[in-house]
Amino acid sequence: MTYALITGASKGIGKSIAEELAAKGKNLLLVSRSEETLNELRLSLIQRYNVHVAYLAIDLSAAEAPQLVSNWCTSNNYSIDVLVNNAGYGLWGPFEKVSLESHQEMLQLNMLTVVQLTYALLPELKKHASSYILNVASTAAYQAVPTLSLYAASKSFVLLFTRGIRLELEGTGVSVSCLCPGPTSTDFVTRAGMSLAIQKKSDTFSMTSEAVARIGVRGMYNHKAEIIPGLLNKIIVAATAWLPKYVTEKIANDLYKK
Incomplete structure (x- = not known):
């Protein structure tokens, strides 16, 4: 019996990816902070899709969390052939107005947790003839975003990182993909502390988390390097390749300023 391990699985894109995989008959390991929410999701997925589901409630922004997740998998003999590094969040505002501690906690989750968990679980993933890593980034990864400077840099x-290890792992049976959604109907904007005006702008262009998850899972299984959901997001990313950086950064600045 094999499992897909999903971080940040209790809500948003992570939850929708869990739903999408469960609908395909995939057994799941759900990792997030909220035990109550994880247990509710576990029971719902078991009832609707008749799959095996286990969960671990843990704060993934803690430096020791990835190793604890790996230990949990080992002690329970969970065989993992899909790893979805989805957990992450943004902090909105001028760089110097957000506490250094808050910046560091976000960077730990968005970057180091991804690296540490991938490193810890890669030997297990390589045991299978075919396995998958899906890292969740953002269209913000393609240009600097003032007031979301460290979030964009982390993505x-x-x-x-995804593109690099994708080539390193060619021929091993491990396929590595990066999902880069644009604005999505999750609590990202609220969690980041953005203004109501920005929330309204975001809602205009948002995709549902279900649509993003469906495209992401399909792209993962099709071995795509980069998965950009939505035509508008594809156009925006393509524009960053040929427009001067100042132009795309100015557009991002205008979108996310107060």
């Missing part, structure tokens, strides 16, 4: 890191 750029995830994208480049």
